[in-house]
Amino acid sequence: MRGSGLPIREGTPLLLTVSGLIDGRPWRAEPIDEREVRALARHLIAACFVVVAYLSGMRPGEVLSLERGCLRRDPDTGMLLISGRHWKGVRDDTGDHNPHGEVRPDPWVVTEPVAAAIDVLQSLHDESLLFPNRLGARADSAQRFRDGRSSTTGRVSRDLDALRDWVNHYCEATGRSDTIPIDPEQRSIQPRQFRRTLAWFIARKPRGIVAAAIQYGHLKVQMTVGYAGTYACGFPDELAFEELLARLDNLAEAHQRLTSGEHVSGPAAELYRDRVHNAQRFTGHVLATHRDARKLYTNPDLQIFPGVGMTCVFDPQRAACRFSRDDTDSRRTPDLSDCQPYCANIARTDGDIDVLREHVQRLAQLVDDPLAPEPRTQRDRHELRRLRTMVLDHDNGRTAPHD
Template sequence: MAESGLPISPGIPLDTPITGLLDGTPWRTTPVDYHEAPQLARLLSTACFIVIAYLSGARPGEVLSLRRDCLHKDPDTGLWLMGGRYYKGAVDADGNKLPQGEERADPWVVVAPVATAVKVLQRLHASELLFPTYIDNYRRSTARLGTARDVQTAAEDITDFTQWINAYCAHGDRADTIPEDRHSTLAPSRFRRTLAWFIRRRPRGLVAAAIQYGHVHVQMLQGYAGSYASGFPDQYAFEDWLYRMETGAEDQRALAAGEHVSGPAADAYRHRVTAAHRTFAGRVLTSAGQSRDLLGNPLLQIHHGRGMTCVLNPATAACQLRGTADDPLVTPDIDDCRPNCRCLARTDRDIAHVEQQVAELEETVSDPLAPPIRHARDQHELARLQAILDAHYKSRKPTR
């Protein structure tokens, strides 16, 4: 055969077709080799772990202990529900810790990418556990065959996954590599924190991201991840605390530099910013749970929107509140802000945004080809915004 001149493959190419696409083209042009398949299966399993751990808000240990058939779709609501076991706080009648955990009464409510990842794992191997120690079931030399992957191993898998992605990008001359993490090795526990950061910090980022994270947030609050037993609300509250501390410090610096504030809640804004700076500047938290308690302080109820600032008073707020008026963690719906609300304040930074809106509307209104209905609507909005600008500059005290 070697002397026949026929091409002979040094490996064992599988006849499985390459159907995955990247930017509209197959992700590879050569068949998968038999000896390469276990490595690719491990990488695929790691990718599924990242999707589930990130977009579900579940703890890493809870994700790694997921079992086959843990996913089902509620026929009435159309929601994807993911069941599982919990370990933190799982004790027997005598108060002894249960190493095997307990079945969770309330499932996670997850989004479609998480459901897809679970389905992929169920097709990837025949193990009862979605994340077994070994995927290639022909191994017989390990005593841990059939057990779940641990968190340390998952962290090592993520490192291998990152290196494979970067090698693939380098080979294909792609620029979308995974940058080096300045905090060293990526720990799986950081996925929950990152999700909380994005939900809190980027509510109005790119449209696709805003829809995705908003959808994840709504879905999570409906199931286990929305309960305090899951721990995720504490993660979100901690991110909210950090965000409010940062924006509060920025507000204080702006006031000290002479920033003007107008609107019905201007005096309340100045009082809260000054008092919050005295009360919370340099405050150190020893647990994420403390942030949830501190967020209920009225001094921290300042919420910045687009061209406006809400100095929240639930008793007089005109918007649809997120939560009940007597809930210390109630927040306003910034996207539902009403022009006649008594909680409104406008800083010079807000006014800069309003001026940008006015400039864009003036260009639209001056278009002679604009339909009459659109012209009238934009003219009405332009007059409203101009009144805001006039009121802001009129209330500014003249400088000597």
């Protein structure tokens, strides 16, 4: 055969057609060899873990305990629901921690990509757990690994690192630039990072929870609020912590802009300046207890919330928007989607005014449109005058004594 001149391929290619596409093209030209299957399957499971963990907000242990058949679609709402176990705060009859956990009374509400990942896992193997500790037989023997055990967070971490390295090698080999950067401070990817990253993005996106519904394709805002509306999953606590960190970051940047000469206008301008300056005393503050964290979270000097074309210097006694009326709720925040132009809590920084200037330009074009209906033109003309007045007042106030 070798002397015939016919090409010979080493290995045992699978009799499968490569159907996966990247940018409309097959992700590889050659068939998958049998020797590659196990490693590619581990990469696929790791990728499914990323999707489920990141887009559900589950803890790593809750993801790893998911069983076959855990996903269902609610016939009334059409929402995708996942049932599974949780362990935090679960006690047995004697009051001791229950190592077996319990089935979570409220399911997680997830999106279509999560459902697709679960379908892939259920078609990839026959194990009862979606993330088994080992696939099929061992490489060095015909014995099957003990059934009924899930993968561990340590094993998942190694699989995530392997997936990252495989993606980067693939990008290098195919000339792609969308590699996965390696964190210089923590080279190994930890499963807990996805839940924290989700909270990070929600806390730093404008309008918080609503932005999360848009960013992650959630069809219902309640999917992000505690996942089915409760605090039992603990995700709102992590979200609150990320919101606090984001607020401190915003205050540090605001202080730097103020000391560089930024002008602030609006009814709450003076209070804005006071709070930004007073907030600097928290630099280096150590939170030793949950009580310290709650106290810092509700401190009036930290109640500043950037909006769109405005900044809310939140005072619940003067707020014109809707917000929680429960005085015991440490998570009470303004509803920036319901911001009223006459609210006494509004301050406008130079950055806010730049946003308003862009809005003025867009409205000016709409007002000049001769084909626009007259009722809309009148409404836009009124809004244009209002915004121009705010911009002019802000610019005229730069000569005030405090600047």
